[in-house]
Amino acid sequence: xxxxxxxxxxxxxxxxxxxxxxxxxxxxxxxxxxxxxxxxxxxxxxxxxxxxxxxxxxxxxxxxxxxxxxxxxxxxxxxxxxxxxxxxxxxxxxxxxxxxxxxxxxxxxxxxxxxxxxxxxxxxxxxxxxxxxxxxxxxxxxxxxxxxxxxxxxxxxxxxxxxxxxxxxxxxxxxxxxxxxxxxxxxxxxxxxxxxxxxxxxxxxxxxxxxxxxxxxxxxxxxxxxxxxxxxxxxxxxxxxxxxxxxxxxxxxxxxxxxxxxxxxxxxxxxxxxxxxxxxxxxxxxxxxxx
Numbered sequence: 114x115x116x117x118x119x120x121x122x123x124x125x126x127x128x129x130x131x132x133x134x135x136x137x138x139x140x141x142x143x144x145x146x147x148x149x150x151x152x153x154x155x156x157x158x159x160x161x162x163x164x165x166x167x168x169x170x171x172x173x174x175x176x177x178x179x180x181x182x183x184x185x186x187x188x189x190x191x192x193x194x195x196x197x198x199x200x201x202x203x204x205x206x207x208x209x210x211x212x213x214x215x216x217x218x219x220x221x222x223x224x225x226x227x228x229x230x231x232x233x234x235x236x237x238x239x240x241x242x243x244x245x246x247x248x249x250x251x252x253x254x255x256x257x258x259x260x261x262x263x264x265x266x267x268x269x270x271x272x273x274x275x276x277x278x279x280x281x282x283x284x285x286x287x288x289x290x291x292x293x294x295x296x297x298x299x300x301x302x303x304x305x306x307x308x309x310x311x312x313x314x315x316x317x318x319x320x321x322x323x324x325x326x327x328x329x330x331x332x333x334x335x336x337x338x339x340x341x342x343x344x345x346x347x348x349x350x351x352x353x354x355x356x357x358x359x360x361x362x363x364x365x366x367x368x369x370x371x372x373x374x375x376x377x378x379x380x381x382x383x384x385x386x387x388x389x390x391x392x393x394x395x396x397x398x399x400x401x402x403x404x
Contacts, residue, residue, distance in 0.1 A: 138389070147182045147382050150191060151394040152198070153365070157334065157373065162402040163312055165273040171315075172200040172233075173396040175207060175338030176379030178244065179224060180214025183381040188227045191380065191395070198397050201235045202270060205260065206338040206377060207242025207285060207319035210251065221250045228258025235270050238263045240282040242319040242339065243358070244383070263317060267299040279303065279311035281332075285319045292323040303331050313400065320358030321376050329372040334398075337362070342378035346391045356383070 172195055177183045195203060209224075210216065231237060239260040245251045255262050263282030270278040281299035283292055296316065303310060314332045318324070321337035329335065340359035343352025355363050359376075367374040380393045 141389070143387055146388045146390075146392055147386065148187065149392050150187070150194060150380065151392050152194065153394050153396045154399070155366075155375065155396060156399050156401050158401050158403045159313060159333070160403045161312070162400060163274060163276050164402065165276070166278065166312065166400055167402040169272065169278070169400040170198065170200045170202075171398040171400070172198055172203045173336050173375070173377055173398065174203065174205050174380060175319075175377035175395075176242065176341060176381055176383070177209050178211035178379075178381030178383050179209060180216070180220075181211040181382055182386050183211075185223060185227070187380075188224065192227055192230050195395070196230075196232050200233050200397070201272065202280070203231055203233045203237045203260075204280075204315075204317055204336060205237075205239035205255075206317050206336055207240055208244040208338060208379075208381070208383070209239070209242070209254070210245055210248055211381065211383065212244040212247050214248075216248050216250055221254050222257075225254050225257035228254070228260065231259070235272055236261065236268070238268065238280060238282065238317065240264050240317045240319060241285050243285050246285065246287060265295045265298065267302060269311065276312045278313045278315065280315045280317070282317040283319075283323070292318070292327045296327065300331055321362035321374065322358050322360060324369065324374065325361065329369050329374075332372050335369075335372055335374045336377070337374065338377045338379060340376055340378070341383060341388075342376070342391050344379075344382060344385075344391060345387065345389045348390070 237260040239255045240263050241251055252262055264284035267281035281296060283295040315334045316332040318337045320339045340363035343355055345353040347353050352363050377396055378394055382388055
């Protein structure tokens with residue numbers, strides 16, 4: 114009888130331990146992991162990169178979903194971290210604002226003022242995401258924050274010389290424009306060169322799956338967001354829940370023909386306030402000459 118009671122007690126103790134572990138994991142996913150920020154560093158080796166661009170640093174941020182769990186305190190922390198990297202350019206690939214945010218004038222000014230404190234030596238660029246479409250304030254927030262609105266347009270970046278890096282962006286929109294329509298102006302510009310064109314070509318998109326419908330060859334580097342890398346990642350399974358627009362491409366890196374596609378796992382949360390085994394992060398890419 115005593116042995117039977119001891120057995121029941123051991124089973125009960127084991128169940129309590131399991132429940133406490135589960136509760137701890139859930140609490141971590143709700144209250145701790147979504148508030149963390151890490152930096153993913155990636156060296157990109159490039160043939161024939163001019164010396165003046167050797168070591169060029171690109172900071173890539175995406176999917177803050179400001180107003181859900183990512184708040185003013187989080188943005189201040191992010192700005193401080195980015196400035197510590199001393200980036201040459203900073204790019205934002207959409208979903209700055211969460212669709213459920215109550216966007217007031219004061220809140221918009223607060224975001225702009227903090228974005229404006231991000232330092233870069235050669236420029237800051239942004240495109241919108243599907244959540245940003247709800248907000249007419251997005252353009253003002255971005256431009257007042259010192260970012261160039263790169264939706265369906267391009268820019269050239271010079272650094273200590275006449276050679277340049279080309280950067281283009283494609284908007285997320287509710288119209289019927291295809292990805293090829295959105296980047297047509299950029300492609301036309303690139304096609305205008307017989308030789309001596311940009312030394313490196315970057316494209317910003319929000320939903321990575323759109324590359325299925327485009328010719329990636331004109332671009333060396335494509336940066337995207339949207340997937341959150343699943344937001345929850347389970348051992349041996351990986352990304353658990355993937356949004357439409359990131360069903361095929363959602364991991365950190367893909368090689369597509371001659372182009373590198375890098376996808377940010379995002380800084381915020383969407384739809385549900387939970388991240389697990391998938392710490393919020395932004396990326397730092399170093400362009401390095403292949404010696």
